[in-house]
Amino acid sequence: MIKIVKQIISFYLENNTYPTVNDLTIDNIDLLNKKEPLFVTLYKWGEVRGSAGSINSIKQNIIEELIDVTIHALSKDNRFNKLEKSEINDLNIRIDLIESREIIENIDSFNSLKFLKDWVIVIKKDYDNMVILLPNISNKIDNQKDYIDVLSKKLWEGFIFDNYIVYKINTKVVSDF
DSSP, X not given: OHHHHHHHHHHHHHHSSOOOGGGSOOSOGGGGGOOOOEEEEXXXXXXXXXXXXXXXXXXXXXXXXXXXXXXXXXXTOTTSOXXXXXXXXXXXXXXXXEEEEEEEOSHHHHHTOOTTTOEEEEEETTSSOEEEEOTTTTSOOOSHHHHHHHHHHHHTSOOOGGGEEEEEEEEEEEEOO
């Protein structure tokens, strides 16, 4: 899948348009028959350079999901400038395939999350705000307090468990680093 993401990035940066499945070399044809939600995170020199994903399969198959999510990570993640061709050789790629999700029912369960392994989706109960926090994605999380601080920063408000619906997400990670 890393090879496919690299093809998507190259195609998009060269043509300024989304590739189709037919524009890509796909060694594992089974990916055309599977639907899985996923996230793609791009790193440049160890720092996040773009990230995007879906928590539900939207597209017809994993390849189409990879195309959409990868292009979003490279050009539509508002935290970063659009990726330039000159940056492509400095990128590392991480793909998180979502295997399961479960609601975290109480603060004790939330506090037992392993910040280096678990990741969460936090949705404000009035559905006004939502963030996703992948495990140690920013390399700035050393303890539970850091976890809450990063979560609060992404929410643009202090995190109070009772104000949110919290999902623990389990993924299978594929990366080139």
